[in-house]
Amino acid sequence: MNDAPFDWAAFAVSLGDVPTESDPALVKLKSRDFYWYSPVLKQQLRRVSADLIAAPRSEAEVIAVLRRCYAAGVPVTPRGGGTGNYGQAMPLHGGVVLDLLALDTIHPVRDGILHVGAGAKLGEIEARCKPQGWELRMFPSTRRTASIGGFVGGGSGGVGSINFGQMREAGTLLGARVVTMEAEPRVLDLHGGEVNRVHHAYGTNGIITEITMAMAPAQSWIDYVVGFDDFRALARFTDAVARADGIAKRLCTAVAAGAAAYFKQLRELMHDGESLGFFYIAAQSAAPFEEMLRGHGGRVCRRLTEAQAEGHVPGFEFTWNHTTLQALKVDRTITYLQVRFPARGYLAAVDGLIATYGDEVPMHLEFIRVDGAVACAALPLVRFTDEARLRAIIADIESRGCTVFNPHTYVLEDGGMKQTDPAQLAFKHETDPRGLLNPGKMRGWDERRA
């Protein structure tokens, strides 16, 4: 669309009351996410920009914008907090970026179920629900700024996945309202397993306006940073906590010294060369957690109750994709990978990677639950030299029985999905016949068209 002679000013006027933004600098800002984590995406996507931002304040306004865009053949790319890492919300073909942050209604939790507008920020949801006795089952490390719609549309799990697995598992995503991209947009109510048609589909097959999600009973969490001189000992401790069914937790993360050295805000707490573990442990499990820590030879570097948290960077902002972000703040040559280890023998696989790559790939483990069992994933840093070396590392890790989810692609199928989700593709045929929603992201669609 960028090259077409198109009167964007007139188009903006045609949207009536819907707030729009056309200032090129602001439009470009709102056309970006954290794609620059990846040196590959940084090259590929740096020129990407929408032509116009539209910020509807209601589902009716969403429908009005989509109706106009459909009529004019204008691509639409939905956006929440813009905290993705893969260009999820970046408009490859220009057009309209649909800023959904104004759809931020948070209804009171009923029977542990949250109904919420897609634009509500996760941090705000957590703050509002906690006094009601509920909290999010899971959230990304970008909790402060990410929207729930963005998390559902472009995320997969995070803090809390050690208890509830990933978002696509049955039981967390209970419903979604989705507006279609048609001459006369329809509003579809998806329930239960149907919601996976739009979950992690990057907004390619419908605009999510409202989400229904199961919550967890709120607990009083203690934010622990623990230190170990030896990363392998930390990995074993983190695994032991993850597998300890009697210790109530929300996060189990192990970061090797080579990565933890970038954590400037924690430097005063750390010894030189120390590897750091990050844990959220329920108050009633603090004593057994610390007993286990002593048994494994680690030490408490920081221990913050919720009442003490004010003024500190929360532990979760050193975990998941924030581990990489903290490193990038210091060293822009750093990048990362996403690795899932085999279900059995994962600690040996971790040891093997450390032995082979040492400080070229500083290790970062996240423990989650998969299919009723503890599983080990990694988001190791990579000291980036060139794409060929990165590809060689990926190929070697895969040859060891691990799965690598490439974070250096904006294409759905090349990242975490690994293949076209037939339900998502079929749904796109229903909801976006002209292929105007976030075009270029779903390879399966583009290949059928070609």
Next chain:
Amino acid sequence: MNDAPFDWAAFAVSLGDVPTESDPALVKLKSRDFYWYSPVLKQQLRRVSADLIAAPRSEAEVIAVLRRCYAAGVPVTPRGGGTGNYGQAMPLHGGVVLDLLALDTIHPVRDGILHVGAGAKLGEIEARCKPQGWELRMFPSTRRTASIGGFVGGGSGGVGSINFGQMREAGTLLGARVVTMEAEPRVLDLHGGEVNRVHHAYGTNGIITEITMAMAPAQSWIDYVVGFDDFRALARFTDAVARADGIAKRLCTAVAAGAAAYFKQLRELMHDGESLGFFYIAAQSAAPFEEMLRGHGGRVCRRLTEAQAEGHVPGFEFTWNHTTLQALKVDRTITYLQVRFPARGYLAAVDGLIATYGDEVPMHLEFIRVDGAVACAALPLVRFTDEARLRAIIADIESRGCTVFNPHTYVLEDGGMKQTDPAQLAFKHETDPRGLLNPGKMRGWDERRA
């Protein structure tokens, strides 16, 4: 002691204010538990009786009783609700049964941690803590009448173990006060892992007077009974629910038609030949649970919210050891086994047992969590013919890679423990030098003495 010329009346008087009971019928009643589940124990233990019941109302009175018993060489067997199945609280050598039900103080839960007298009933604890936002992490099917001290001293897990594993795992049992059996009884405060010295030791190495236990955040549970025409389909559904990390639950039980047929109170809900599943599902997970049930071809037989529970037998009273109890109410020839399947391939192992034994061993599965993963246990009924046949069945099941915990023994090491726990034995040397606490239950002690 039963045969010794001993003046029990004088001894009772010597206990001063401590309430006692010496009426032989009442003493015999309070010397029994559900040992008669086992036709083997029923023969072995039917003559067992204490000489006197003492019911101290405070730790000071416990100390006073133990001091006197030590001086007189009188065996002491502690007792809570008397709901054990293995003669745990039955005084093999007579003497005093120490009824601890009066030590029933329930302190308010603080930071998710319960401090409670050993005699408090589990049902009462649950009722008192729920309005404070907390509930027991796990409880046996005898929740209505069992005491927490009895559960800690003689139990191992139950409803809730699908989330928190068994009680011996780090993090649930946080502390215990224990009175020793010495000339001058001491009060020991055990913390963390130390508590396992007295957990499931049948009161052989100290009298537990107070317990500190981690609780779970209270949830609103729906009590489901579901029906399947085919037990194998039910087993697969139950396994799927157990492994579904996004479905919040507290109980996952599958009972084959041959056992469910004994559930008189549920007969009106059941089809002929139907196998029944029992689940406690959090309100926010009801819809995905029912969606999964439909997908597996099952039906809802009963669905009770907590508000609707009044006047119904709760689902958990058809699970764990109550499955057997319900059968025994109808058919006194029935007995049961306790089986742990291998970590992998457990459904195939279940199928194998069904193929071999059919209705001779009606299947009953309980899913729990072990070491961070879902595991499958069974408490199948056995249509008892004789001990030789029972032993042959046990040997065959063990030959298939399963572990059988013999419920037909009152000896610690021959049941769930499988071997002498050296920490428990060492602790007994410290706390009970004369071997007066619940004598005859810890083989390791008796063998060292012999």
